[in-house]
Amino acid sequence: MESSVHSKMSARSRALALLAAAAAAIAVVPALVSDFVLLQIAIKSLWLGIAGASLAFLIGQAGLISLAQTAVFGVSGYVMAILVLDHGWGEWFAVAVAAAAGPIAGLIVGVISRRAAGLYLMMLTLAIGVFVFFFAQQYQPITRGHTGFNGFDAPTLFGIDLNDRRPLFYVTAVVAVAVVAGFRYVMATPAGLAYRGLRDNPKRLQALGYSTEATTVSAFAVSGFAAGAGGVISVWYNGAISPGSIDLTRTIELLIVVMIGGTLRIEGAFLGALAVTLLQNYVSDFTNRTETLVGAVFMVVVLVSRQGLTGILLGLGSRAQRALGWVRSRDSTLDRSVTDDSRRSPEHASRTGQHAPSQQQARRLPCETLERDGRGEYSPP
Amino acid sequence: MAGVALGGYIVERSLEIGDRSLLVLLNGLTAAGLYFLMASGFTLVFGLVRVTNLAHGGLYLLGGYTALSLQRMTGNWFIAAGLGAVATAGLSTVLYLVLRRVHGDGLPETMLTLGAAIVMADQALANWGGVPSDLDPPAALRGSIDLPGSILLYPKFRLSVVAMAMLAGLCLWLLLYRTRLGSTIRASVDDRDMVSILGIRVELVFCTVFALAGALAGLAGAAGGTYLSLAQGEDNRILLASLIVVIAGGLGSIGGAAVAAVVIGLVEAFAQTHHAIFSVLITFGTLIAILVLRPHGIFGSQQDERA
Numbered sequence: 176m177e178s179s180v181h182s183k184m185s186a187r188s189r190a191l192a193l194l195a196a197a198a199a200a201i202a203v204v205p206a207l208v209s210d211f212v213l214l215q216i217a218i219k220s221l222w223l224g225i226a227g228a229s230l231a232f233l234i235g236q237a238g239l240i241s242l243a244q245t246a247v248f249g250v251s252g253y254v255m256a257i258l259v260l261d262h263g264w265g266e267w268f269a270v271a272v273a274a275a276a277g278p279i280a281g282l283i284v285g286v287i288s289r290r291a292a293g294l295y296l297m298m299l300t301l302a303i304g305v306f307v308f309f310f311a312q313q314y315q316p317i318t319r320g321h322t323g324f325n326g327f328d329a330p331t332l333f334g335i336d337l338n339d340r341r342p343l344f345y346v347t348a349v350v351a352v353a354v355v356a357g358f359r360y361v362m363a364t365p366a367g368l369a370y371r372g373l374r375d376n377p378k379r380l381q382a383l384g385y386s387t388e389a390t391t392v393s394a395f396a397v398s399g400f401a402a403g404a405g406g407v408i409s410v411w412y413n414g415a416i417s418p419g420s421i422d423l424t425r426t427i428e429l430l431i432v433v434m435i436g437g438t439l440r441i442e443g444a445f446l447g448a449l450a451v452t453l454l455q456n457y458v459s460d461f462t463n464r465t466e467t468l469v470g471a472v473f474m475v476v477v478l479v480s481r482q483g484l485t486g487i488l489l490g491l492g493s494r495a496q497r498a499l500g501w502v503r504s505r506d507s508t509l510d511r512s513v514t515d516d517s518r519r520s521p522e523h524a525s526r527t528g529q530h531a532p533s534q535q536q537a538r539r540l541p542c543e544t545l546e547r548d549g550r551g552e553y554s555p556p
Numbered sequence: 557m558a559g560v561a562l563g564g565y566i567v568e569r570s571l572e573i574g575d576r577s578l579l580v581l582l583n584g585l586t587a588a589g590l591y592f593l594m595a596s597g598f599t600l601v602f603g604l605v606r607v608t609n610l611a612h613g614g615l616y617l618l619g620g621y622t623a624l625s626l627q628r629m630t631g632n633w634f635i636a637a638g639l640g641a642v643a644t645a646g647l648s649t650v651l652y653l654v655l656r657r658v659h660g661d662g663l664p665e666t667m668l669t670l671g672a673a674i675v676m677a678d679q680a681l682a683n684w685g686g687v688p689s690d691l692d693p694p695a696a697l698r699g700s701i702d703l704p705g706s707i708l709l710y711p712k713f714r715l716s717v718v719a720m721a722m723l724a725g726l727c728l729w730l731l732l733y734r735t736r737l738g739s740t741i742r743a744s745v746d747d748r749d750m751v752s753i754l755g756i757r758v759e760l761v762f763c764t765v766f767a768l769a770g771a772l773a774g775l776a777g778a779a780g781g782t783y784l785s786l787a788q789g790e791d792n793r794i795l796l797a798s799l800i801v802v803i804a805g806g807l808g809s810i811g812g813a814a815v816a817a818v819v820i821g822l823v824e825a826f827a828q829t830h831h832a833i834f835s836v837l838i839t840f841g842t843l844i845a846i847l848v849l850r851p852h853g854i855f856g857s858q859q860d861e862r863a
Contacts (some may be wrong), residue, residue: 298803309836423792470674477667
């Protein structure tokens, strides 16, 4: 009992420390970097990361590889643009509706694909994503067709114009922190455990009395919040939205962001977004073949580690910890699973690499037994 | 069932409309021919290696462009298309050798093919530029023919795409059901481990299938590059079309791919003629409807989804 209280306390203080670090970083970054970097790299990778986080949540937590997240992202962006530019709504009302459109669109995607899994899910969501793309491109009366919406001005917040770099950076960063905090909160709830159950062993989840369909639908809906927020901010950032913002190339880009970042942690999406944004901005100085490079880097990351940059970093981190003698047996499991994941199932790697649910939850929730039970390949420390 | 009913409805509507019905039918069949060339290789690879080869569209585009360059050099469509198919077969084999390095449940492999697709599309843009271009049809297939009853003039080459697809389908059937290699492939689809235990080098079988699928995609590229055109984004379009066909037909089923190619080709041609604005929505709507009703495709079974 005492130990669980203790672990709860330390988890909370760790979360507060992380929050403080994030706040410090947000405060310092605009002072350190040039205006160009702030706009082209920092803000871009933040909103791309927000959208990526929604996909990282789906893939990393619920094991649902969706190619419809750009569609959800696009629905929110389009809703805002349509309400403001075609219907003359107040900007913040439109933002509120657009933000609500994200989870609703996610819910619809979830309902359509609630029974699919694995590759079938990937293809069904691809079809949904492309459907939305073509709807945007072809249904002119509502979406203005091919050209989409241009000249969208970001709103003012408390008298500060969000078209300026710094305010936009602060707002985007705050939303990013909120998205990460929100996802971490969900991950710690019983629903979060159910998502991991869906990822690791859906049949057993069902046997325990959970509905896999309801779990899938709710995972899509939850991820829709972040995708919608990303969509809204991208429209502020670009001042425009068109079918080109949600086409297959963008869908693939988002997946690349998430896979390069790694899905062990939600934060990985921001790392991946930063990496891709840096590549796209700076490699173009040397060569026009940016896409070739992005594709090649992506392939190398998939070949080297299935957990992307976060996996590599976590592996290095715990190796360093072990070298310094800080490590306890539990952490070494994490290290093994992260670095040796090529020989193991991806579930296993992410299962043990997950921010470990506390023992207390294990006793409370039958679903936790999923994470303990092996298929012969689980080796306790 | 739903697909067949839908196909029936479309044929019926087409017949009602009368004069344009034959055109719709032929356009649909031509598209179906192209889709089958793509989808058969795709579905074969999936059935065998559990990889959704998202680089299949890239192979199509590169095959088409290679054939284009070769045709400009040699002036012969058949040599160009043949060598283009050989080139994509080689490329597909290289892709397999890369995919071999990850042993997963199909997802990391699929991610790798996604990376390869992006590299291929960008390289096509780098080498052949962004201006749409197309191959000249071979001399014998140039121009149009009068269809019996002279109701319609229809391009010869388009008709020969249908013939080409049927020929490819026949060859595939002969290969799969009348040769030793074919029975090995079919056995590997059913139980890869058992085939391996019997002393057959499964890796070699996989490699062959990848090469075969690459060749089919390259051939489709040459055919599509002749009657449509080669351009940026064409790889994604054809990949999506063949994905739709493969999913609708049931992953891994070549017969399903053939039926679905015809259904989707006809739906698309019908929609393009009668509801041009919504054509793609109708096609995708058909797919989503099929998947909602039958999550494993028309001919797919629950067993197809071996985790």
